[in-house]
Amino acid sequence: MNTLALNGLGRIGRLLVRRLGASRPGLLGAVNDPAPLEQLVHLLRYDSVHGPADRPIEGFTDGVQDFLLLGDHRVPLFHASDPAEIPFPASTRLVVEASGRFTRRADAARHLKARVSHVLISAPSPDADYTVIDPVNGAGLDPDRHRVISNASCTAHATAPMLKILEDAFGIEHAGMSTVHVVTNDQRLLDLPHKDLRRARAAFQSIIPTTSSAFGALHRAMPGLPAAFDGVALRVPTLNVNLVDLVATLRREVDAAAVNASFEAAIAGPWKNLVGLAPPHAVSCDITGRAESVLMDLGLTMTLGPRFVKVFGWHDNETGYAARLGELVVDLAGRI
Numbered sequence: 012m013n014t015l016a017l018n019g020l021g022r023i024g025r026l027l028v029r030r031l032g033a034s035r036p037g038l039l040g041a042v043n044d045p046a047p048l049e050q051l052v053h054l055l056r057y058d059s060v061h062g063p064a065d066r067p068i069e070g071f072t073d074g075v076q077d078f079l080l081l082g083d084h085r086v087p088l089f090h091a092s093d094p095a096e097i098p099f100p101a102s103t104r105l106v107v108e109a110s111g112r113f114t115r116r117a118d119a120a121r122h123l124k125a126r127v128s129h130v131l132i133s134a135p136s137p138d139a140d141y142t143v144i145d146p147v148n149g150a151g152l153d154p155d156r157h158r159v160i161s162n163a164s165c166t167a168h169a170t171a172p173m174l175k176i177l178e179d180a181f182g183i184e185h186a187g188m189s190t191v192h193v194v195t196n197d198q199r200l201l202d203l204p205h206k207d208l209r210r211a212r213a214a215f216q217s218i219i220p221t222t223s224s225a226f227g228a229l230h231r232a233m234p235g236l237p238a239a240f241d242g243v244a245l246r247v248p249t250l251n252v253n254l255v256d257l258v259a260t261l262r263r264e265v266d267a268a269a270v271n272a273s274f275e276a277a278i279a280g281p282w283k284n285l286v287g288l289a290p291p292h293a294v295s296c297d298i299t300g301r302a303e304s305v306l307m308d309l310g311l312t313m314t315l316g317p318r319f320v321k322v323f324g325w326h327d328n329e330t331g332y333a334a335r336l337g338e339l340v341v342d343l344a345g346r347i
């Protein structure tokens with residue numbers, strides 16, 4: 012049953028290992044990351060945001076091959092840099108591509124060899140066969156046709172329910188979004204060259220406006236969105252938990268109470284478990300560890316005109332995203 016392999020043991024890869032270790036310990040058949048065994052084992056055991064692992068994690072080598080020991084489950088660990096050169100075991104059918112290096116289809120598809128039939132990218136991809144934001148468009152995922160699949164981004168998973176709930180209740184004419192977004196490893200600790208000149212600047216000194224790949228993913232997964240729907244990410248010097256600030260002109264006149272009622276009804280019904288309510292008077296650290304895609308902060312809802320609304324939703328960008336990724340992994344592994 013070791014059908015799954017994981018490429019990239021970073022923030023998302025390690026949280027996926029933790030989640031699968033708790034829910035499907037036998038599923039993970041192999042891991043690849045160029046980093047040395049002892050460094051990866053240390054970072055799997057200790058996490059500055061999420062705390063220590065709740066089960067034993069060891070690493071060992073037999074002199075030829077490195078292994079992770081996750082509880083009593085032994086997982087071979089490879090150290091290739093090119094997907095085409097990773098000697099994943101013959102049982103591997105699905106690769107989760109979580110290195111952040113191979114998000115284009117042609118690059119991710121380098122995993123498709125031997126019996127590997129599907130690649131799931133843990134990020135937006137401009138040209139994957141399908142971008143999944145479940146349940147907005149999960150029903151359209153067809154593993155017979157879709158071989159390289161994108162699980163969109165944490166921001167996309169948070170924003171999609173906000174847009175869908177507003178669209179279903181009132182219709183959306185125009186919308187825009189800013190995500191107040193934590194630092195990620197794609198920024199610089201101190202000023203250092205980067206192709207994005209704002210991400211080149213010291214991450215823990217400034218508010219850093221930058222792009223978000225969530226918009227592309229949202230348009231691919233929700234083709235009915237207003238064509239001009241767009242916005243920015245404002246990277247702020249915190250470690251975890253983002254805040255989506257969404258504005259929309261609706262097709263009907265509403266007040267804040269009606270908007271909030273639409274979210275409360277959705278949370279009680281179809282969006283249970285994926286959309287929740289933020290604790291009262293929340294600040295970002297209150298959201299750490301929450302696995303929902305978004306937690307609505309209804310106390311901040313505003314009507315800025317008869318049809319013009321502003322709503323806010325929090326998400327733990329790591330826990331929530333790893334949860335959606337893990338769910339899709341288990342679903343796909345059962346279907347391929």
Ligand SMILES: NC(=O)c1ccc[n+]([C@@H]2O[C@H](COP(=O)([O-])OP(=O)(O)OC[C@H]3O[C@@H](n4cnc5c(N)ncnc54)[C@H](O)[C@@H]3O)[C@@H](O)[C@H]2O)c1
Nearest residue numbers: 019020021022023044092109110111133134165196328332
């Ligand atoms: N961090 C988040 O909150 C978050 C949320 C959703 C999606 N994502 C996406 O997930 C992907 C990974 O993000 P992350 O934050 O986990 O990254 P990260 O920088 O924390 O980790 C990347 C890992 O990949 C490894 N790596 C580097 N080169 C490699 C190669 N050639 N082959 C295999 N592994 C390689 C690194 O050693 C590292 O362990 C990115 O595409 C990111 O956009 C991140």
